[in-house]
Amino acid sequence: MGAEDLGATSRPYRTREVLEVKEKKTKKLTKKQWLTLCAIGSVHFSGAICISLQAPFYPKEAESKGANATEYGLVFGSFEFIAFFSSPILGRYMNFVGAKTMLSLGMILAAISAICFGLLDYIDDHATFITLSFILRMTESLGSTAALVSAFSITAAVFPKSVATTFATLEAFYGLGYIVGPTLGGLLFSLGGYVLPFAVMGTAMIIGTIFVFMVLPPINPSSNDFGHIKVKDVLKIPGVLLDSTCTVATSISMGFLAATLEPHIREFGLSSILNGLMFIISGGTYALIAPIVGRLCDKWVYPKKMLAVGALFIVASYIVIGPFPFLGIPKTLTLCIVGLVIHGFGLAGLMVPTFIDSICSAVAAGFPDDISTYGVISGLWSSSFALGAFIGPSIAGWLFDLVGFQYGSLFVISLHALLFFGIVIFVSCERKKRVSPRRVRMLSYVPPESGTSEEEEFIKKIASSWTDKITITANGKVTNSAQSLDKKGQESREEETKLKASENV
Structure with missing residues (x-):
């Protein structure tokens, strides 16, 4: 069923005329909204820690059980693999289960899986250890994905007038969790061994679930039948398809650096602490810049134009980090640091606008402005990110072994250069009298009377x-x-x- 059919069968919706008018000053967030923001932020923070907590010590533990790099590498990759396939399904049926209920159940599932993952230390058999590692990693991914997809939808429902700003702020929580995860995991591992990091993480998530459930406001479900909106219908919208492509490309660039940055800078002889700080530069810059980009997209800048700027920053970052093989510039630590800072700016320019722009594109195409549409868009966004996060490291390792970082980075440079030209062509082909940068994006339900x-x-x-x-x-x-x-x-x-x-x- 297409977007026109959906619009015809749903409640009476109509667009607000999108004129370039002077907006009223945005009201400050209420105390309840601040608590909601903190609650959803804790979900993003814990979701990022779930991914990165075991990175410093799990490979060594797996090797002690007889596993090789391929096996425990696939254990790590299974998280994103499950997220890619489960996100659209969870988003589609979230309206039936309820966003708040799905978020709470997802956090509990992730918490229990994390605690059980810590108990793998007591298993000595190689086959049993790897098998249970896969199972628990997949269930942890399923729970974390359910929580994050629900959190994205609740964000759009609770903060409809500042989705991009709020989304960017929550992404800062996610970036912080991604940075804190390995540090916290390594510290707890040194204090209490393999079990302690997972026990602390799981217990904290269960306590956090109670807080989140008490704080989050009730989210009214849509009157649409569950499963009524399909991902394939949303992907028929050109704007949504472009945003999803940008999300995949961005996570590919992140995964490429995650897999190859350490061997690329190994010749500088940095200590393990300094190596860890190098990985923080890009994510830290992103966490600082993302709220600013979100504010710009909410108030002044057309999101797709911001996507084009972000793609250029990603291209520039890889040219500097490499450096670009045809420039004849020697590789230095300073260039790598500058390139990582530029990469953080590029991440903010590409990641933040995609979610709000996908919602606006879907609603403008006739989809209802309610939790059912938010759920599908949330699932599609999470799935796109997971796909890129799975592809990025996989291709990066193969290219690094084949041609090294400098020539291997040409893949990311070419991908984002094509993305830039695609965005420019898309924007230029849009009608000149399109939606104003200071437009009202969301549709509103207007009762006939x-x-x-x-x-x-x-x-x-x-x-x-x-x-x-x-x-x-x-x-x-x-x-x-x-x-x-x-x-x-x-x-x-x-x-x-x-x-x-x-x-x-």
Whole structure:
């Protein structure tokens, strides 16, 4: 079923006219919204720790059980593999289960899986150890993905007027968790061995689940039948498809660096602590810049233009880190650090706008502005990110062994250069009188008996002074109807005059 069918069968929705008008000042967040933001932030923080906690010590533990690098590498990769396939399904049926319920159940599943993962230390058999590692890693991924997909949807539902800013702030929580995870895991491992990091993490997540469940407001489900909106229908929207492609490409660039940065800078003879700090540079820059980019996308900058800027930053970062093999510039530690900072800027420019722009594109195409659409978009976004996170390290390792970092990075450079040109072509092909950067993005439910809203009266007042009147429909089509509107208005006034004259007679 396509977007038009969905729009016809759902509740009466209509677009707010998207005019370039001066917006009212945004109200400050209430205490309840701040608590909600902290609750959802804790979900992102714990979700990132689930991925990165065991990185410093699990490979050594697996080797002590007889596993090789390929086996425990696949254990790590299975997390993103499951996230890729489960995200669209979880997003599609979240409206049936309930966003708040799915988030809580997901966190509990991830917590129990983490605690059980710590108990693998007591298993000495190689086959049993690896098998259970795969199973528990997959269930942990399923729980974490369910929690994150729900968190994305709740963000769009609770903060509809500042989705990009809020999303960027929550991404800062995720980036912080990704940085803290390995550090915390290594510290707890040194204090209490293999079991302690997972026991602490699992217990903290269970306690956090109680806090999140108490703080989050009730999310009203959509009146649409569950499963009514399909991922394939959403992907038919060109804007959503472009945003998903950007998300995949961005996570590929992250995965490429995660797999090859350490051997690339090994010749500088850095200590393990300094090596760890090198990995923090890109993520730390992203965490600092993401809220700024989110604010820009919410208020002033067209998100797809920000995507083009982000793609250029990614290209520039790999040219500097390599450095680009055809420039003849020697590799230095300073260049690598500068390149990683630029990469953080690129991540912010590509990651933050995609979620809000996907929602806007889907809603503008006729999908309902409610939790059912948010769920599908959330699942699609998480799935796209997981796909890139799985592809990136896999290709990176193969290219590094084959041609080294400098020539291998040409893959990422070419990918993002093509992405940049694709975004530019897409934006230039859009109609010139498209949605304003200061537009109202979301659709709103307007009851039939509500009459004319305050916003519509304001828009009509502004539109009356225009030479050309513009009608923007749900699918983004612009119709110049100045002459037809003026003619109808004139005819209506003439008929009214004649009617009054006949009554006087």
